[in-house]
Every structure is written in C-alpha cells, then in structure tokens.
Amino acid sequence: MLSLENQIVLITGASSGIGAACAKIFAQAGTKLILAARRWERLQEFAKTLNLPADKIHLLQLDVCDRIAVESTISNLPPAWSKIDILINNAGLSRGLDKLHEGDFQDWEEMIDTNIKGLLYLTRYVVPGMVKRNRGHVINIGSIAGHQTYPGGNVYCGTKAAVKAISEGLKQDLLGTPVRVSSVDPGMVETEFSEVRFHGDTERAKKVYEGVTPLTPDDVADVIFFCATRPAHVNINEVILMPVDQA
Numbered sequence: 001m002l003s004l005e006n007q008i009v010l011i012t013g014a015s016s017g018i019g020a021a022c023a024k025i026f027a028q029a030g031t032k033l034i035l036a037a038r039r040w041e042r043l044q045e046f047a048k049t050l051n052l053p054a055d056k057i058h059l060l061q062l063d064v065c066d067r068i069a070v071e072s073t074i075s076n077l078p079p080a081w082s083k084i085d086i087l088i089n090n091a092g093l094s095r096g097l098d099k100l101h102e103g104d105f106q107d108w109e110e111m112i113d114t115n116i117k118g119l120l121y122l123t124r125y126v127v128p129g130m131v132k133r134n135r136g137h138v139i140n141i142g143s144i145a146g147h148q149t150y151p152g153g154n155v156y157c158g159t160k161a162a163v164k165a166i167s168e169g170l171k172q173d174l175l176g177t178p179v180r181v182s183s184v185d186p187g188m189v190e191t192e193f194s195e196v197r198f199h200g201d202t203e204r205a206k207k208v209y210e211g212v213t214p215l216t217p218d219d220v221a222d223v224i225f226f227c228a229t230r231p232a233h234v235n236i237n238e239v240i241l242m243p244v245d246q247a
C-alpha cells in the first residue's frame, strides 16, 4: 500500500457527505488536507472535528463554478500548500427530477456548472502542477447515473455521463506521465444530496431511500482511499459501487 504521509490532498465539497468522509480517512493516513466548499461556517465546524494541527489542514471557501475564483485560489495557495498530490473532484449536486420538457433552467445550470464545469476548472488549474512535478492523482466522483438513466434523471445523468467521459479523456491525455486518473461512481449514498435535490423537502428526500439500505459516505471514502493507495504503477480507472439492493 502506498504511503500518503504528508501528501497534499485537495477535496472539493468537503463540508458534508462523501467529501467530509474522505477528509476523515485521508487525515488518518497522515495527509495534509486542503478542504474546499462554499458554506464557510459549516466547513470550519467540520474541520474542528478532525482535530488536526495547523500544518495539516488548510480551508478554502470556494465556489467551484466560479472559474476566476478557482484560478486565483489555486494560483495563490501558500507555498506550503501549493504542490497538490491528490485532487478529489467531489463537489456536485442534483436538482429536481423533472421531465426534461418541463425542466427548470436554473436547476439545469446549477448541475452543469457544478458537476461538469466546476470539475473541469479544478482539473485545468491543478493538473499542470502535477505534470510538472511528475506525480499526482485526480479522483473524480462520478455516479451510477453516468452509466444508467432513471426517470427524471435526464440532466443529472447527463452531467455524470460527462464526468465519465472527462475522466477517460484525461486519462488518455496524461498517458506518458505518472499522473493517475480514477473515477469512483457510487449508487445511492445517504447524504444531504437528496435534500439538496428536492430543495430542502426532507420528506421527499427520505422517500428516496425506501426499500434500499444506502451506502454510507464512509463506504465511498474507503473506495476512494483504496484507489489512492495502490502502488504508483497501478491506475484504477473506474469503480462502480452500489447498495446490494439497488437495481
């Protein structure tokens, strides 16, 4: 197993769910964490629970959809934090489950801007440093929704199909360098995802999990950590992990 001691790991969407679970498992492995999200207080509260010394954690208030902010944040990282070894492109969301011909434009834009463009911006600004330093790993959080489409999933599934294509394309682009690219694609995970999808309607959100024992954020973080800790010559291209009882 590859040691991650003192490697710098940037996790987007680290204020809750899968991103927060990743922060916990990577912290236990002795990495230096850069945690990014928009909800600043929430991120700070979560960071406190990790109980890390100041030289092991760096917080960023960052909206991944804001290209200029992503560029300036990455290029202005303090020198001790600028050499990112692992980028976990996790920030993402789903909005609504409307039929396409009845869909909400704002919902579409949020999904496309966050899940596709946000992931592209981070990748575009972080990967050149990895190539220059001859080391690095990009781990994109896709979804089973990138492999199968469900009723009302139209645009969200489209964004996650794009993540799958982008991960495969990036892997091709980086052939000949030691930089690795993985896509971790879960089925249903119990996080705030459903509440966000239904704009805070908790009753509707709960119904999503009826009849299924969903994955936990830790289940997904374990798989992400597994990908990151394979020997340097091993690239896990793609992992699909599903609840046993999800079709």
Ligand code: NDP
Pocket (backbone or CB within 6 Å): 012, 013, 014, 015, 016, 017, 018, 019, 036, 037, 038, 039, 040, 042, 062, 063, 064, 065, 090, 091, 092, 093, 094, 114, 118, 141, 142, 143, 144, 185, 186, 187, 188, 189, 190, 191, 192, 193, 194, 196, 217
């Ligand atoms: P959560 O809602 O718990 O977490 C989403 C995270 O993304 C939050 O930390 C949120 O932080 C962050 N985020 C959203 N938009 C932005 C933005 N514009 N800029 C920066 N951060 C942002 O859901 P999950 O943990 O479930 O979701 C994580 C990833 O997993 C997503 O990509 C999702 O598509 C994927 N996924 C989830 C599944 C599930 O069933 N839950 C299944 C398959 C994939 P903040 O609001 O503070 O910015």
